[in-house]
Amino acid sequence: MIRVFSIIVLFLGCVWTSKAQSILINGRIKDSMSGEPVENAQIIIPATGEGTVSGEDGFFSLSVSHEFPVELSVIHIAYDKEVLTVQNKKSTGIILYLNPKTTYLDEVTVMGSFENEKPYRTETISAKTITKTSISDIGMLLRREPNVSGVKKGAAGVDPVVRGFKYAQLNVQLDGGIKIEGGCPNRMDPVLAHVDINDVKNISVYKGPFALKYGPNLGGVINVSTYTPRFYDAFENHIEVFAGGQTNHTGFKNSFGVNGGNDVVAYYVKGNYKQYGDYKAGNGEVISSSLEQYNVGGKLAVKPAKGHTVTVGFDRSWGRNVDFPSLPMDERKDDTHIYNISYFGTDFSRIVNYIRFKAYNTHVEHEMDNKNRPFSDTVVAVSQIAANNTGGKFGINLNLWKGRLEAGVDYEQINKDGNRYKYLILQPNLPQVTEGLWNNAVIRNLGVYAEWQRSFTSLDLIAAFRYDYNTANSDTLFRRKMNGQVVYENTNTSSTFNNISFSVGLTWHINESNSLLFSLGRGVRSPDMTERYIILLPVSYDPYDYLGNPQLKPEVNYEADFGYRFMQKTAGALHVSVFYSIVENYILGELVPPSQVPPQTRGVLGVKKFINIDRARLMGFEFSYTTPQKYQWFARLNAAYTYGINPKAVQYIRENGEVVGEQIITNDPLNEIPPFETNISLGYGFFHKKLIPELDIRMVAAQNKVSVANYEQTTPGFVTLGFVLTWQQSDMFTLYAGITNLTNAAYYEHLNRRVIGSKSPLYEPGRMFYVNLRFYL
Known part of the structure; x- marks a missing residue:
């Protein structure tokens, strides 16, 4: 017995000695200029070869069996090598700053080094997050973020909604200033539909009317950053290949890119192709959702002198035969041209910290038809629209008044023209009828902005101001019946606005871990092309033809945001934010008597004209938590909710397909507001996080707070499960394999439109298996 006891004691002693000799060192790697975490930095002990890699938040954890002091080498392709000596076993919580190689410094990195952390809510989506999903549409990807949803009408082109703000209430752009005007009146091709998801480096969502240097901002900014050329100390050339395939909505997305250069010239060229078929919902219903999209693009960057970079870029994309079962037409073709130059x-x-300049031109040629609709056997309609957006931006960042001031000017001009061609199948002798959708409409916006930041002992202050001079005009708005009779005519099409926006924000750093955030702002945006100049088309969620109103007033958003942020390496990161918004001159539709303007679309109840109501209110919150990076396992949680109110809404009473009266509904919920939602991600990193299984849980509540005035329908809640396995064999090869909608649930989002000609909802795909492969050589 004594012998057995002695063996056990000896064994435990050996185990304890082994454990005692193995010490855990952890810390965080940061960029010395921007303070941002550095991912994929290699931390190596040269004496033993032991090592690890920093995570997304820059954190690393390394088990050390070597005697102290220990020398660590930190290596990253974009940074200068650093060597650190750890003197004793108690050296934990290390923060090491890496200096970027001068040849790698790009515009975003340098700009970030002159900016404080934002005092308002922002969401950021990285390229890694994009690559590991089966999603091929940027708008659909954004629906995973707290208080970000999207209006879905078909196979692509999900239109983002942020805190209840949508369409032109959001400023959506590329690379900090490139704007795109879609062609479709029903927004089947919003801004994000013209960008391939494989070209995206990251996406930033700035919530609220606070980020004014990006342009007119009522409810938020979505900035999509695409890949840029990278400079190298000596000439290098690299190839990137991506291939992804999936079942259900069967199809694939592929891309091939080449980048390289030296310390003077750098280039980046890439092509993408994707094709998908119809999909089955969880209940077995087949949803028309086929599409074909492809593009080619590139950028060339030149450094004529140290610290100066000139970049020219282009992107040419094509969309073919994209199904939109919730709209009267499908997209037959969509050709997009994007050209830009920046300094x-x-x-x-x-x-002077930096000077930047950007000029661009984007052109969209969009064609759609109703040839796949049941009523095309009597009337065939083909719409063709040309939309052009030209603009530019100049900004300078200065050290002034013990802080940093960025001031600049930007300009945008939108030109839009389009017609719908109709002819009767059963009466071929009648001439083809041409109907104007837009009639040489033009909107111009000249803006001047300034943003000043200053840091005090425990406070960060940011204040912004913006002035916009907005003008618009169009040729006469008119519509004729097929027999030539004039239905509508409006010659009063010009308008001019002087808009003033401003914001102020404070971040109070209570201590190293806790911060309070407060922002107050006034954002103004002028009416868009559809709200001003659309001519009798059903462009909204309800069954009415809509008329543009050239004399609409700009919407004005007064918003207050309050937040709390907690960050600690041993406890994780927590962020809570609440907001309250009052929108004056909120734009809605008002019924026009049929004696004045009769409807022109089959099946609609009448005609609505865009008008301003006194005000609407929106309020809500976001909550997010992420576990610390020091653990092999991880968990991420977010929850969000928005509620909107129209204090005095008008309900048009319907009987037998006609409007027979109206009544006032007080405090009516705003329509198309998503319900409460929670997302949870759980995972574990094996083999130094080279193999990571991850489970995603999405829980969406029923939406019962719907607009009574607009006959908005309630939607049931749902829960979906997803699973993805990431295997990063090396920096050159990564595999992602996953399952979406694991339980094959039959569900649909509240913002999904109904299938045209029925009361059936537009269901989301059922269970789907997918595999993505990425090679980088």
Whole structure:
């Protein structure tokens, strides 16, 4: 017995000695200029070869069996190598700053080094998050973020909704200033539909009317950053290949890119192709959702002198035969041209931090028809629209008044023209009828902005101001019947607005871990093309033809945001935010008597004209938590909710397909507001996080707070499960394999439109298996 006891004691002693000799060192790797975490930095002990890699938040954890002091080498392709000596076993919580290689400094990195952390809610989606999903539409990807949803009408082109703000209430752009005007009146091709998801480096969502240097901002900014050329110390050339395939909505998305250069010239060229078929919902219903989209694009960057970069870029994309079962038409073709040139310069003086300039032109040719609709056997309609957006931006960042001031000017001009061609199948002798959708409409916006930041002992202050001079005009708005009779005519099409926006925000750093955030802002945006100039088309969620109103007033959003942020390496990161918004001159539709303007679309109840109501209110919150990076396992949780109110809504009473009266509904919920939602991600990193299984749980509540005035329908809640396995064999090869809608649930989002000609909802796909492969050589 004593012998057995002695063996056990000896064994436990050996185990304890082994454990005692193995010490855990952890810390965080950061960018010395921007303070941002550095991912994929290699932390190596040269003496033993032991090592690890920093995670998304820059955290690393390394088990050390070597005697102290220990020398660590930190290596990253975009940074200078650093060597750190750990003197004793108690050296935990290390923070190491890496200096970016001068040849790698791009515009975003340098700009970030002159900015404080935002005092308002922002969401960021990285390229890694994009690559590991089966999603091929940017708008659909955004629906995973707290208080970000999207209006879905078909196989692509999900239109983002942020805190209840949508369409032109959001400022959606590319690379900090490139704007795109879609062609379709029903927004089957919003801005994000013209960008391939494989070209996206990251997406930033700035919530609220606070980020004013991006342009007119009522409810938020969505900035999509695409890949840029990378400079190298000596000439290098790299190839990137991506291939993804899936079942259900069967199809694939592929891309091939080449990038390289030296310390003077850098280039980036990439092509993408994707094709999908119809999909089955969880209940077995087949949803028309086929599409074909492809593009080619590239950028060339030149450094004529140290600290100065000139970049030219282009993107040419094609969309073919994209199904939209919730709209009267499908997209037959969509051709997009994007051209831009930019300059970014530093090293001017002690006062001037940087100067930047950008100019662009985007052109969209959009064609759609109703040839796949049941009623096309009597009337065939083909719409063709040309939309052009030209603009530019100049900004300078200065060290002034013990802080940093960025001031600049931007300009945008939108030109839009389009017609619908109709002819009767059963009466071929009648001439083809041409109906104007837009009639040479033009909107111009000239803006001047300034944003000042200053840091005090425990406070960060940011204040912004913006002035916009907005003008618009169009040729006469008119519509004729097929027999030539004039239905509508409006010659009063010009308008001019002087808009003033401003915001102020404070971040109070209570201590190293806790911060309070407060922002207050006034954002103004002028009416868009549809609200001003659309001519009798059913462009909204309800069954009415809509008329543009050239004399609409700009919407004005007064918003207050309050937040709390907690960050600690041993406890994780927590962020809570609440907001309250009052929108004056909120734009809605008002019924026009049929004696004045009769409807022109089959099946609608009448005609609505866009008008301003006094005000609407929106309020809500976001909550998010992420576990610390020091653990092999991880968990992420977010929850969000928005509620909107129209204090005095008008309900048009319907009987037998006609409007027979009206009544006032007080405090009516705003329509198309998503319900409460929670997302949970759980995972574990094996083999130094080279193999990561991850489970995603999405729980969406029923939406019962719907607009009574607009006959909005309630939607049931649902729960979906997803699973993805990531295997990063090396920096050169990564595999992602996953399952979406694991339980094959039959569900649909509240913002999904109904299938045209029926009361059936547009269901989401049922269970789907997918595999993505990424090679980088």
